[in-house]
Amino acid sequence: MEIEAEDFYRQLPKVELHAHLNGSVSFQTIEKLSRRKPHLNIERSMTAIGKGQRRSLDECFEVFKVIHQLVDAEEEILMVATDVIKEFAADGVKYLELRSTPREEKNTGLTKRLYVETILKAIQQCKKEEVDIDVRFLVAIDRRNGAEVAMETVKLAEEYMLSSDGLVVGLDLSGDPTVGHGKDLLPALQKAKNCGLKLSLHLSEVPSQLEETDLLLSLPPDRIGHGTFLHPEVGGSQNLVDKVVQNNIPLELCLTSNVKGQTVPCYSNHHFKYWYQLGHPCVICTDDKGVFSTDLSQEYQLAASTFSLSREAVWTLSQQAIDCIFAPDAVKQQLRQKWADVQSQVSE
Numbered sequence: 001m002e003i004e005a006e007d008f009y010r011q012l013p014k015v016e017l018h019a020h021l022n023g024s025v026s027f028q029t030i031e032k033l034s035r036r037k038p039h040l041n042i043e044r045s046m047t048a049i050g051k052g053q054r055r056s057l058d059e060c061f062e063v064f065k066v067i068h069q070l071v072d073a074e075e076e077i078l079m080v081a082t083d084v085i086k087e088f089a090a091d092g093v094k095y096l097e098l099r100s101t102p103r104e105e106k107n108t109g110l111t112k113r114l115y116v117e118t119i120l121k122a123i124q125q126c127k128k129e130e131v132d133i134d135v136r137f138l139v140a141i142d143r144r145n146g147a148e149v150a151m152e153t154v155k156l157a158e159e160y161m162l163s164s165d166g167l168v169v170g171l172d173l174s175g176d177p178t179v180g181h182g183k184d185l186l187p188a189l190q191k192a193k194n195c196g197l198k199l200s201l202h203l204s205e206v207p208s209q210l211e212e213t214d215l216l217l218s219l220p221p222d223r224i225g226h227g228t229f230l231h232p233e234v235g236g237s238q239n240l241v242d243k244v245v246q247n248n249i250p251l252e253l254c255l256t257s258n259v260k261g262q263t264v265p266c267y268s269n270h271h272f273k274y275w276y277q278l279g280h281p282c283v284i285c286t287d288d289k290g291v292f293s294t295d296l297s298q299e300y301q302l303a304a305s306t307f308s309l310s311r312e313a314v315w316t317l318s319q320q321a322i323d324c325i326f327a328p329d330a331v332k333q334q335l336r337q338k339w340a341d342v343q344s345q346v347s348e
């Protein structure tokens with residue numbers, strides 16, 4: 001008998017490559033944090049976008065500000081990172097690349113170094129507890145903070161890449177896409193690339209960024225977040241598509257995030273369709289599972305039901321995500337073995 005859809009997607013081994021730590025905080029963890037800071041008067045609608053609801057992308061960025069108020073001390077970061085890792089593991093994610101923007105907070109003594117070290121500590125603790133998930137970290141640049149901070153962040157990322165025993169594997173460029181211009185950040189990103197950090201860049205998340213996207217594609221990045229407006233049908237260009245295809249740059253695609261954030265009008269219009277039909281590497285991701293009230297199993301199920309993917313096609317999709325991870329080949333091999341083991345159990 002065929003297993004129930006929900007069980008199939010939960011049991012499907014998965015790779016999550018696009019998850020912002022503070023956007024991934026579950027409702028349960030938000031409740032724990034709110035109890036510590038009752039004066040903030042946090043209500044559910046301030047930290048998450050529920051079923052059927054939509055917000056503008058601007059409003060989404062307001063949500064992050066609220067969460068950042070809740071998470072501004074070492075022990076809160078440790079709690080959030082540990083909870084998020086365990087939740088992904090419980091959802092059947094076997095390999096996770098978490099990304100987060102180092103913050104400093106004078107009131108609590110938080111420094112950017114302590115921020116990064118606390119996340120690494122959470123990863124190590126989960127490993128010690130034998131949580132069944134391999135977690136790596138991408139240090140994030142918030143584009144709103146400008147070129148100088150970006151350069152500092154790259155130096156921090158390089159330092160931890162060399163000292164974290166392989167846990168820090170790359171750099172993310174994110175933040176409000178309508179603020180700042182990628183050309184100012186190019187030297188920092190170039191430096192990151194030269195020192196061996198892998199690059200995942202949010203590109204063309206909003207329309208009319210052809211020039212910036214073209215410039216950043218010249219690096220080229222190792223993966224692209226969203227890429228919603230790359231192709232000509234939505235105001236992008238064939239030239240951009242050609243560059244992405246020629247460099248074989250995988251796309252991290254987040255259906256719920258794009259629909260709830262209103263950069264995509266409805267699921268059936270999601271650009272997954274365009275890129276999947278091209279046979280281009282596409283990785284289904286959550287972006288912000290807490291803020292958008294989703295998880296990776298639901299995202300796979302959503303992609304499958306929207307684009308009529310068979311279970312075999314879904315399996316292949318999750319398996320091919322292994323090719324796109326930033327950890328070294330030995331880790332890819334281990335994951336491929338894991339997928340093969342699960343597959344043989346399922347078909348028994």
Ligand SMILES: CNc1ncnc2c1ncn2[C@@H]1O[C@H](COP(=O)(O)O)[C@@H](O)[C@H]1O
Nearest residue numbers: 020021022023064099100101142174175176
């Ligand atoms: C919805 N689409 C998006 N587009 C761009 N950047 C996003 C994002 N979703 C999240 N972030 C980035 O991640 C930060 C929160 O996590 P961390 O504090 O870093 O862990 C946000 O402040 C923003 O910079």
Ligand SMILES: [Zn+2]
Nearest residue numbers: 020174225287
């Ligand atoms: Zn993102």
